[in-house]
Amino acid sequence: PGSWGPSTTSGRTASPGRQHPAGSQPGAGLQGGSRRCTGRTGPALRIPQPHQVHTELLHPLYRQVISTFQTEKGKLSAFDEKTYLSSKFIKQGEDPYRQHAFNQLESDKLSSDRPIRDTRHYRCTSVHYDSDLPSTSVIITFHNEARSTLLRTIKSVLIRSPASLIQEIILVDDFSADPDDCQLLTKIPKVKCLRNSRREGLIRSRVRGADVAVAPVLTFLDSHCEVNNEWLQPLLQRVKEDHTRVVSPIIDVISLDNFAYLAASADLRGGFDWSLHFKWEQIPIEQKMSRSDPTSSIRTPVIAGGIFIIDKSWFNQLGKYDTQMDIWGGENFELSFRVWMCSGSLEIVPCSRVGHVFRKRHPYEFPDGNALTYIKNTKRTAEVWMDEYKQYYYQARPSAIGKAFGSVSERAELRKNLDCKSFQWYLQNVYPELKVPEKETITRVIKQGGNCLESQGQDTAGNVLAGVGVCKGTGKKMASTQEWVFGEALIRQQDKCLSISSFSTGALVMLESCNLKDSRQKWKLKGHFLQHISSGLCLDTNLPRVLINPCQLDLLSQLWELIQVT
Ligand SMILES: [Mn+2]
Numbered sequence: 001p002g003s004w005g006p007s008t009t010s011g012r013t014a015s016p017g018r019q020h021p022a023g024s025q026p027g028a029g030l031q032g033g034s035r036r037c038t039g040r041t042g043p044a045l046r047i048p049q050p051h052q053v054h055t056e057l058l059h060p061l062y063r064q065v066i067s068t069f070q071t072e073k074g075k076l077s078a079f080d081e082k083t084y085l086s087s088k089f090i091k092q093g094e095d096p097y098r099q100h101a102f103n104q105l106e107s108d109k110l111s112s113d114r115p116i117r118d119t120r121h122y123r124c125t126s127v128h129y130d131s132d133l134p135s136t137s138v139i140i141t142f143h144n145e146a147r148s149t150l151l152r153t154i155k156s157v158l159i160r161s162p163a164s165l166i167q168e169i170i171l172v173d174d175f176s177a178d179p180d181d182c183q184l185l186t187k188i189p190k191v192k193c194l195r196n197s198r199r200e201g202l203i204r205s206r207v208r209g210a211d212v213a214v215a216p217v218l219t220f221l222d223s224h225c226e227v228n229n230e231w232l233q234p235l236l237q238r239v240k241e242d243h244t245r246v247v248s249p250i251i252d253v254i255s256l257d258n259f260a261y262l263a264a265s266a267d268l269r270g271g272f273d274w275s276l277h278f279k280w281e282q283i284p285i286e287q288k289m290s291r292s293d294p295t296s297s298i299r300t301p302v303i304a305g306g307i308f309i310i311d312k313s314w315f316n317q318l319g320k321y322d323t324q325m326d327i328w329g330g331e332n333f334e335l336s337f338r339v340w341m342c343s344g345s346l347e348i349v350p351c352s353r354v355g356h357v358f359r360k361r362h363p364y365e366f367p368d369g370n371a372l373t374y375i376k377n378t379k380r381t382a383e384v385w386m387d388e389y390k391q392y393y394y395q396a397r398p399s400a401i402g403k404a405f406g407s408v409s410e411r412a413e414l415r416k417n418l419d420c421k422s423f424q425w426y427l428q429n430v431y432p433e434l435k436v437p438e439k440e441t442i443t444r445v446i447k448q449g450g451n452c453l454e455s456q457g458q459d460t461a462g463n464v465l466a467g468v469g470v471c472k473g474t475g476k477k478m479a480s481t482q483e484w485v486f487g488e489a490l491i492r493q494q495d496k497c498l499s500i501s502s503f504s505t506g507a508l509v510m511l512e513s514c515n516l517k518d519s520r521q522k523w524k525l526k527g528h529f530l531q532h533i534s535s536g537l538c539l540d541t542n543l544p545r546v547l548i549n550p551c552q553l554d555l556l557s558q559l560w561e562l563i564q565v566t
Contacts, residue, residue: 079185084184084185088148089108090108099146100363101256101362103256104146107146112155118228120353121295124295127234129233130237133240134217135217136166136217138219138221139172139210139221140170140222141223142172142173142174142176142182145224150223154188157227158189160230160231165232168190168214171193172209173194173196174201174205179195182195194208204323207320207321210316216311218311219308220306220308225307225356226261227355234349245347246314247309247310248303248347249352250349251306251354252353255357263353267282268280268348269282270304271302273396274393274396281433300348301430302336302346303346303348306356318418319338321335322334322384324380324406325377325380326377330374330376337381337385338385342419343420376406379393379403383405384408387422388423389424389427392437443478443485443564444486445482445562446560447471447562448556450470451469451470451541452478453467454479454482456544465511466510466511467544467546468541469482469544483565484498489522489524489533490521497511498511498521499518500537503535505537505550509548529560539560541558
């Protein structure tokens with residue numbers, strides 16, 4: 001469900017909704033990394049054409065791959081695909097976007113096993129994986145998915161995974177209008193179908209699927225995906241090496257308009273802001289610089305949530321999901337915080353690629369409304385996992401204040417029993433890039449008689465000028481050009497800070513983009529002076545401009561009065 005995705009290398013934006021792209025990245029897959037897969041022997045699991053080889057001369061692993069490939073193809077042909085699809089083809093004259101928020105006509109036109117471009121970095125093809133990887137149960141939940149899209153998801157898994165690694169594909173039909181959408185697919189080998197008797201949402205549906213899964217590893221997959229070559233082995237390898245790793249592929253983009261398969265940038269990880277809005281963001285520059293191996297995995301503070309792999313016993317031990325969350329949204333934060341804070345880790349494995357149709361809207365209804373559901377789910381997350389930092393969530397999402405969210409005592413108990421670390425630990429160790437807002441944002445006016453310090457627009461060189469002008473407004477409502485915020489030695493107006501143009505006497509003072517490390521922007525209040533810290537010079541007036549001069553007592557042009565506005 002939903003929409004979460006990175007931008008593609010072609011520069012297209014493909015992630016509306018809660019998850020925004022962090023800018024397109026040309027040259028996907030060209031970044032390096034520090035991890036090297038270890039402990040692997042034997043050939044890569046690529047499928048040669050049977051007629052090209054004498055199978056008796058092959059390594060046993062190749063022989064096995066060829067034979068399973070052939071039998072899977074044979075078994076698949078037993079399923080009456082034509083009838084399954086044609087009964088739900090889009091009708092002439094019908095809006096192809098109406099039901100699914102993507103172009104169903106284009107999906108219906110494509111074959112269920114169409115080839116897609118291998119979007120991995122070329123070095124991925126020579127990485128070797130263990131021959132004894134654990135098998136997985138693939139869990140796909142859906143609600144009224146287009147048949148052609150759902151079938152292509154399933155077939156891509158069967159065709160592009162070593163058969164021995166796919167234990168089963170568990171479909172959880174979350175009360176779709178037509179039970180046959182799911183039921184008929186059970187004629188395909190390994191495919192099982194569970195149907196909810198009422199709408200439960202993604203979270204409870206996934207837990208239901210996980211509870212019946214028999215393989216040691218769970219793979220959660222969205223219902224409008226296509227997995228790419230060798231997508232599964234790199235993920236299972238990471239989980240096999242350390243069962244507390246929760247791993248995601250790079251999520252490529254399947255166009256919602258023409259179903260073209262587009263490579264996503266390989267330099268992105270999951271991030272968020274204080275309103276718990278997911279976004280794709282660039283890997284921090286230091287990490288990027290130290291990456292020498294493009295096949296190595298990328299630590300990520302959060303996962304997008306639609307596609308990931310987790311060890312089944314670890315999933316259970318960690319408390320599965322918060323099943324009081326409804327329909328969709330926010331569950332990825334809850335899981336991500338829980339994994340990190342309770343001594344696991346999250347990563348994106350760049351040699352695994354899975355395509356996903358990113359949409360601009362949810363194609364289905366939320367019984368309680370989209371916004372309210374998202375607030376309930378993220379509020380539960382904040383209340384259980386964010387400690388005192390939840391204040392910043394409420395500050396960023398004031399509509400969550402006072403909203404009902406049910407009891408979280410069970411989840412709080414779970415956190416205690418798992419002996420998880422604090423959210424402060426998470427911020428310091430996993431996501432130091434997330435800036436903590438200033439504790440209080442009191443705005444003030446800076447007065448000199450009847451005049452006020454103000455920003456005065458840009459000069460011809462594009463600099464934002466500072467100066468003094470007649471105070472505008474009264475009491476609680478001042479002109480925004482005359483309101484200032486103090487904090488961390490900065491005197492700030494939105495993201496612009498009061499800054500000296502040079503360190504010499506008489507230098508003009510202007511506004512520049514705030515930078516905590518720039519000593520030109522640091523000030524302190526000393527009596528009635530506003531003193532620039534490193535030069536020791538004082539803010540002075542030369543109407544209508546402001547500048548710095550040696551501090552001089554009783555000089556009215558250096559006398560400032562701070563008045564709190566809010
Ligand atoms: Mn989706």
